[in-house]
Amino acid sequence: MLLPFLRDSAGVNTSATACGIRLDISRQRLSADDFKRLLELAESKGLLDAFKRMVQGEVVNASEGRAALHTSLRSWNPRAPHYEEVARERERMLNFATMVRDGRWRGCRGDRITDVINIGIGGSEMGPHAVWHALHPAKADIHLHFLSSVDGVLLERILAQCNPRSTLVVVSSKSFTTRETQVNSAAVDQWLLDNGIVGADRAKHMVVVSANPHAADVMCLPAQNFFHLWDWVGGRFSVWSAIGLPLAIGLGAETFREFLQGANEMDRHAFNTPVEENLPALLALMAYWNATRLEITSHCMLPYDERLRVTVPWLQQLEMESLGKTVTPEGERIPGHTGLSVWGSNGNEAQHSFYQWLREGTGRTSIDIVWSEMPGHRYAEHYRVLLANARAQAEALVMRDPASPYFNAVSTIVFDAVTPRRLGAFMAMYEHKTTMLGSLFGINPFDQPGVELGKRLSKRAEAGGDPARILREEADRQ
Numbered sequence: 001m002l003l004p005f006l007r008d009s010a011g012v013n014t015s016a017t018a019c020g021i022r023l024d025i026s027r028q029r030l031s032a033d034d035f036k037r038l039l040e041l042a043e044s045k046g047l048l049d050a051f052k053r054m055v056q057g058e059v060v061n062a063s064e065g066r067a068a069l070h071t072s073l074r075s076w077n078p079r080a081p082h083y084e085e086v087a088r089e090r091e092r093m094l095n096f097a098t099m100v101r102d103g104r105w106r107g108c109r110g111d112r113i114t115d116v117i118n119i120g121i122g123g124s125e126m127g128p129h130a131v132w133h134a135l136h137p138a139k140a141d142i143h144l145h146f147l148s149s150v151d152g153v154l155l156e157r158i159l160a161q162c163n164p165r166s167t168l169v170v171v172s173s174k175s176f177t178t179r180e181t182q183v184n185s186a187a188v189d190q191w192l193l194d195n196g197i198v199g200a201d202r203a204k205h206m207v208v209v210s211a212n213p214h215a216a217d218v219m220c221l222p223a224q225n226f227f228h229l230w231d232w233v234g235g236r237f238s239v240w241s242a243i244g245l246p247l248a249i250g251l252g253a254e255t256f257r258e259f260l261q262g263a264n265e266m267d268r269h270a271f272n273t274p275v276e277e278n279l280p281a282l283l284a285l286m287a288y289w290n291a292t293r294l295e296i297t298s299h300c301m302l303p304y305d306e307r308l309r310v311t312v313p314w315l316q317q318l319e320m321e322s323l324g325k326t327v328t329p330e331g332e333r334i335p336g337h338t339g340l341s342v343w344g345s346n347g348n349e350a351q352h353s354f355y356q357w358l359r360e361g362t363g364r365t366s367i368d369i370v371w372s373e374m375p376g377h378r379y380a381e382h383y384r385v386l387l388a389n390a391r392a393q394a395e396a397l398v399m400r401d402p403a404s405p406y407f408n409a410v411s412t413i414v415f416d417a418v419t420p421r422r423l424g425a426f427m428a429m430y431e432h433k434t435t436m437l438g439s440l441f442g443i444n445p446f447d448q449p450g451v452e453l454g455k456r457l458s459k460r461a462e463a464g465g466d467p468a469r470i471l472r473e474e475a476d477r478q
């Protein structure tokens with residue numbers, strides 16, 4: 001199979017830049033004619049119009065009857081849907097974060113808060129975790145801990161690092177029904193109790209973030225300890241809401257604001273830019289081409305930047321939970337491949353691990369290699385070596401025997417610098433890639449029926465039921 005590289009075609013613009021991020025698709029495997037047809041497809045499917053309808057508040061999540069307005073969470077435009085309530089809650093959340101940071105909010109015995117435990121899983125953990133890993137200072141005044149899985153080892157390790165008197169617990173659950181989060185928050189509550197932190201004192205150490213308006217009542221916490229998000233924010237799109245509270249505490253309100261502003265810049269770019277220069281639209285079109293025409297079923301993200309390491313699992317949830325579906329909202333089966341499986345790792349480490357498979361194994365993989373033009377440290381030699389590796393691998397990964405049925409299609413994504421703003425733009429870019437890809441496939445990217453089945457099953461299994469029998473009963477009912 002002799003596949004062309006886009007860079008071999010004359011007259012095609014193979015790179016586009018916005019919000020300090022340069023996308024290069026020259027190593028994708030298609031011809032100028034294929035590319036032209038993809039642009040026409042975007043036009044005929046109304047790709048950007050569908051995106052605009054989402055931003056304007058149309059009910060795009062048909063199965064749950066909801067809009068998907070994560071873009072409103074980072075908009076300073078008073079015409080954005082829900083502008084006022086978003087701005088109000090954002091200011092309340094940022095004020096609280098600032099009080100914790102500057103010591104006006106203290107533990108019940110007057111200690112400054114030095115540790116924040118985020119109890120949450122999935123979208124209530126992955127976004128904050130990715131951003132914290134990217135932006136936290138080498139020596140932080142306030143440490144964030146992520147208690148996600150219901151595994152006592154993680155619990156024990158986190159509690160061992162924290163002093164209850166100087167710890168703030170943020171319980172984050174959009175639905176407020178997630179079992180792992182319930183079990184973990186009960187255990188941490190018990191830890192506070194065991195350390196004599198009860199009654200009004202407890203309210204100095206615990207807050208809750210949820211779309212369930214009764215969450216504070218249920219947790220016996222005062223209303224001021226409750227931060228709201230809305231049902232029109234999907235869990236995996238929620239880092240911009242009060243789910244980001246631990247970030248605002250750990251990094252500061254200004255940094256969090258810049259992160260939102262960067263995302264808003266990408267939103268405006270995606271809204272106003274023609275497809276051929278529109279970063280998320282180009283990413284979506286390449287993924288669509290790779291999945292449907294080249295039968296590539298996996299996408300590998302390889303950041304050559306330590307700060308971006310945890311964006312890999314974040315992207316994995318974002319894309320796989322959104323696009324891991326094979327039917328349209330009307331229940332019709334979609335022919336061919338849809339959402340790709342997403343995996344990856346720190347690129348430099350992966351060179352010494354799975355690159356052999358990427359280079360010479362029996363796979364077809366779409367790859368994003370990511371690096372920054374500015375290092376986040378002062379070690380010039382480290383940066384020189386790392387960058388040389390990133391550039392070399394971008395080439396090495398596409399160079400295979402042209403007759404082989406196995407190959408890779410590579411995009412490079414280059415930050416001018418990894419700042420809070422750029423990170424916001426980067427994450428928003430992938431959000432838009434994901435929802436645009438949903439439009440191209442004809443998938444609703446905002447629901448997760450398969451995950452919910454798993455949640456129901458686990459609850460019934462916990463109560464002693466036999467998962468196989470429950471599944472059969474569920475199937476019979478449909």
Ligand SMILES: O=P(O)(O)OC[C@H]1O[C@H](O)[C@H](O)[C@@H](O)[C@@H]1O
Nearest residue numbers: 122123124173174175178235451
């Ligand atoms: O925030 P919660 O309601 O606790 O949900 C946590 C997670 O639960 C499920 O796994 C969903 O599929 C995820 O999208 C969600 O982020």
